[in-house]
Amino acid sequence: MKKILLIMPYGSVGGMERLALTFYNHYRSLGYEVKALKIIKLDSDIIHFGDDELFLSGVDFSGMTMQRRMRFYFSVPLYIRRIIKKYSITHSIAFGDMANVFSSWTRTKEFKVASMHAVKSIEFENKNFLNKVFKRAFRKSYRNFDKVVCISNAIRKDLLANCGYAFDNLEVIYNPHDVAEIRRKSAEDLPAADVALFEKEVVLFLGRMSVQKAPWHLVNAFGLLQKRRPDAQLVLIGDGSPEVTRHLERQIAQHQISNIHFLGRRSNPYQYMARAKVVALSSYYEGTPNVVVEAMALGIPVVSAFTPGITELMRVVDVEETKALTRTEAGIVTPPFFKGRLNIPDTSVVTEEEKIYADALQETLGTDAYTKTLAEHQAALLAKFDLRQVAAAYLEPITRNK
Incomplete structure (x- = not known):
């Protein structure tokens, strides 16, 4: 039986979170075991996964000191690794840059999928710390994914032409909708x-x-x-x-x-x-x-x-x-x-x-x-x-x- 872990940054009503919920409901309807991991869980969350919901922090990044935030960043891959081991996960799907990078660092052997939801060269015009990490991962840790899903041809072309993406694991799959x-x-x-x-x-x-x-x-x-x-x-x-x-x-x-x-x-x-x-x-x-x-x-x-x-x-x-x-x-x-x-x-x-x-x-x-x-x-x-x-x-x- 497939045992799937869905990894997302938050539980708001954004596009990635709605996509994760759509996957969750569909995979469960097929009889798969599914867990949904929010890196940050907030009281204001709109998207919920019932008893299958997991989270790593109830405090948003803005509520952390810089020192605590950096410790948290480096701890997240270890937490995810423990979850994958605990629930014998066979497939993981990460949604967006933050979840992708953390997933790429877990050193686990499940069928590992990342997903890209925006044209990154434009987003990287904002040269903050996280964007520098995300861009570097395109040349380093994204090799650890079995598949990196681009939700449009335009995103795939941009990664290859403008972002220095280094690996042959990109595939275009449009977002599903129920x-x-x-x-x-x-x-x-x-x-x-x-x-x-x-x-x-x-x-x-x-x-x-x-x-x-x-x-x-x-x-x-x-x-x-x-x-x-x-x-x-x-x-x-x-x-x-x-x-x-x-x-x-x-x-x-x-x-x-x-x-x-x-x-x-x-x-x-x-x-x-x-x-x-x-x-x-x-x-x-x-x-x-x-x-x-x-x-x-x-x-x-x-x-x-x-x-x-x-x-x-x-x-x-x-x-x-x-x-x-x-x-x-x-x-x-x-x-x-x-x-x-x-x-x-x-x-x-x-x-x-x-x-x-x-x-x-x-x-x-x-x-x-x-x-x-x-x-x-x-x-x-x-x-x-x-x-x-x-x-x-x-x-x-x-x-x-x-």
């Missing part, structure tokens, strides 16, 4: 306090308030949209950096933008997504963002700024990507917001890219053509995210990419 479960949860009633809001025309942002997600671009674009569609609402679901949230609040006040609602975390985001008119992404970089696939599953058009791999996700046929505005079967991809710096901007001056993004939002809201096109191509768009095929592929010996 479409039936997404649709089931989307049918649940909204909390009473939110019903009236979603009777209006809602642009929905779902994700962490982080520099990566760059929500200030969406806010500026929505400010332009509001002048044309004054009844439109922007709803942001997710938590994250207080610094990012404070910047958005200042920006909203500066431009006198109304109808923006911060709902914080929601344990079931699908019931909100299903009632939105458009799902909006403004990220500087992504992998294959789960929110796009979830929107496609629910028939909600997407407007996204270009990031490497996004067009690949939103097209039926994978064609050469372009940074120009592109209309796809799932919505519209606009020119990129990323200009070489990963930071909160010093000003809130509206950019040309934000103007184009506002036009794309207006175009999507102003017609049902995008909803109809998505419905026509929905099955083909979702085919590569089939949960059974993807979950099985993670546990199989590597298929070499050509």
